[in-house]
Amino acid sequence: MSNTNENIHHLGKVCSEYCMSASEVYNMLxxxxxxxxxxxxxxxxxxxxxxxxxxxxxxxxxQEELKSIFSNINLKKIKNTQTKNFINSL
Incomplete structure (x- = not known):
């Protein structure tokens, strides 16, 4: 879990314009x-x-959390090939 806490800051920029912190994004996901x-x-x-x-x-x-979060994703909405490959690997 400490590894997660060290890296959670990567989520900070995602919703910052909506005043959502990295931990709020993490918890919502x-x-x-x-x-x-x-x-x-x-x-x-x-x-x-x-x-x-x-x-x-x-x-x-x-890995299990990633599967849970992204299991119902619409691949047609994703343009980045690497991201599509990542989703398919789950």
Whole structure:
């Protein structure tokens, strides 16, 4: 878990314009509870995929957490080939 805490800052830039901290983004992705936030869970997970490299996501989340977060993703919405490959690898 300490490894996660050291790397969570990579999520900070994702929703900063919506005043969401890295820990809020992290907690929302794990809980899928977006009731207290200005953005929906689905919006945030796509923003994370767009703004955070896959290798950084692997340092923040476990493989099981990544599967849970990105399991229902629409690959047609993802333009980056490396990101598509990352999602398919889960």
């Amino acid at each position: 794990l809980s899928k509870n977006d009731g207290d936030f200005p953005l929906s869970f689905d919006t945030v997970k796509y923003m994370v995929l767009k703004d955070v490299r896959a290798d950084k996501l692997k340092m923040i989340f476990t």
